[in-house]
Every structure is written in structure tokens, then in C-alpha cells.
Amino acid sequence: MIGEPEFDGAGETRPAQSAEQAEEPPSRGREAAGAGAPRPWPWALGGAVLASAVWAGGLYALGDRLAAPEVSYRATRNLCLDFEARALSRIAGDLHRYRPVHRENEHPAVRGAGCALQNGESVSTLTVRAQVDLHRKTDPGPEFDAPSAAWTFTETGGGRVEEVRGLGERALLLVGPADMWVELKVLHGGAVFTVVATGTGSERNTPADTAALRSAMVEDTRELMAVLKK
Structure with missing residues (x-):
């Protein structure tokens, strides 16, 4: 609201101040407002820097763990x-004689290939899957x-696990009940x-x-x- 003009001692008029201007303290100028603005506490800045460092370190460690494994074998x-x-x-007769079956699976995550062999046409005494x-x-x-x-299916039937040394990084031999698998x-x-050998269960064969x-x-x-080694 604009008030009536005021007279100073020299007889000159000066514009009247608004109510808002009259109530504003003299110290609240533009510079004063900037000087009085709250500043971030040092510990808050330090905490933000520390959190960023921890996050970056965790991200690096996670990226290292999720890095693609080294594959030194060809597809x-x-x-x-x-x-x-x-x-x-040499044990069971020529396994490639009777219709070897090859399968492969091309996927961005896993490149898989399989081969099924047997030592008989209609009846086989040994089946091998690689x-x-x-x-x-x-x-x-x-x-x-x-x-x-x-293995989970036959584990309760008396199977066992053996470690094989000197083959790859790790090698396990899983033997089913009665050594038939x-x-x-x-x-x-x-x-x-993975290589799986399965017998028919006949002692003669x-x-x-x-x-x-x-x-x-x-x-x-x-x-x-050795054949697939790059």
C-alpha cells in the first residue's frame, strides 16, 4: 500500500515507503541475504564424498565379479x-559305429554342444553322452x-562323489548305485x-x-x- 508523501526538514518531498518496505529490517539487502544463507556443514560434505567413494568401490568390485569368464576352448x-x-x-566296442547323435545350442550366455554314443543298434550295453x-x-x-x-535322483541309492586331480581346474566323478551310472x-x-556313461545293468554285458x-x-x-583347446 502506498502512503501519503512525507516532508523532510529541507521542505522537499520524498516517496512514501510501502508497508512491506517499512517493516523490512535494514540488514536484509541482496548482499545481506547472500551472506546470511545457510552453508553446508563440513561433515555433510565429507559424508557425501565418502558415500560416493564407497559406492564407486562397490560397483568396481561387483563389475569385477560379474566379468565374463575366460574361455580358452573353441566351439x-x-x-x-x-x-x-x-x-x-576299447572297453565296450566301437561307440561311433551306431548312429552318433550330435546336438548343439547357440545362446548369448552359453554355447552348448552334446554327443550321444552307444555300442549297439537296437540294444546297447553302454551309452555315453558327452x-x-x-x-x-x-x-x-x-x-x-x-x-x-x-545325481539327485540316485543320491539316496548309495551313490558317491570322488574328486579327480590333475584334470582342469576342478574335476568330480559322480558314481551312481551299483556303479551302473x-x-x-x-x-x-x-x-x-561332462561325460556320462550308463550301463544296462546286465553283469554279462x-x-x-x-x-x-x-x-x-x-x-x-x-x-x-586337448582337441578343443585354442
Whole structure:
């Protein structure tokens, strides 16, 4: 609101102040307002810097953990050609004679290839399945010890797990009940090799020396790893 003009001692008039201007303290000018603005506390600034550093460090550690694993093996075009299974064939007869079956799976996360072999046409006494999985995104190491579905099914029937030394980074031999089912798993970087041998259950037809069967599986897997090595 504008008031009436005021007279000073010299007889000159000066504009009247508004009510708001009259009530404003003299110290509240533009500079005074800037000088009186609250400043951030030093501990608040330090906390923000510390939080940023911790977040950056955690992000770096997470990125390192999630980094793609090193894969030092090439992808196979036909695993049945690369997996010759010569040691197993010496035990149970030529495993490549009867219609080898090759399968492969191309995925951005895992490049998989499989091969199924048997030593008979309509009736076989030994079936062998080989699998190679090349993990491109995440490290398979933390899950390597997880049992396969077949092992979980037979675990209550007296199976056992044995560690195989000198093969890849880690290697496990899973033996089913009555030694009729054997699985060899090998971990090396981002690559996982699996060979499974299954018998028919007939004492006459099944390889009598189970130790020889396991030894042949290790030998053939080692040879396959050498063939696929980059």
C-alpha cells in the first residue's frame, strides 16, 4: 500500500515507503541475504564424498565379479567328431559305429554342444553322452558343485562323489548305485565338460572293471579338452 508523501526538514518531498518496505529490517539487502544463507556443514560434505567413494568401490568390485569368464576352448562344430571316445571304445566296442547323435545350442550366455554314443543298434550295453558348455557371461565355478538332476535322483541309492586331480581346474566323478551310472564333470575357466556313461545293468554285458571305465572316461575327456583347446 502506498502512503501519503512525507516532508523532510529541507521542505522537499520524498516517496512514501510501502508497508512491506517499512517493516523490512535494514540488514536484509541482496548482499545481506547472500551472506546470511545457510552453508553446508563440513561433515555433510565429507559424508557425501565418502558415500560416493564407497559406492564407486562397490560397483568396481561387483563389475569385477560379474566379468565374463575366460574361455580358452573353441566351439565345436560337431562334438561327435571331436569326441572320439577311443578309451571307452576299447572297453565296450566301437561307440561311433551306431548312429552318433550330435546336438548343439547357440545362446548369448552359453554355447552348448552334446554327443550321444552307444555300442549297439537296437540294444546297447553302454551309452555315453558327452557335453561341452562354454559360458560367455558368468562364471560357472560357484555352481559347479551343484549336483545334476540324475545325481539327485540316485543320491539316496548309495551313490558317491570322488574328486579327480590333475584334470582342469576342478574335476568330480559322480558314481551312481551299483556303479551302473558314472558322470565326470570338469571345470576349466568358463568351460564345463561332462561325460556320462550308463550301463544296462546286465553283469554279462556291463564292463566288469568299473575302475577301468572311470579311467577311460578321464582319458577321453582329457583328449577332448586337448582337441578343443585354442
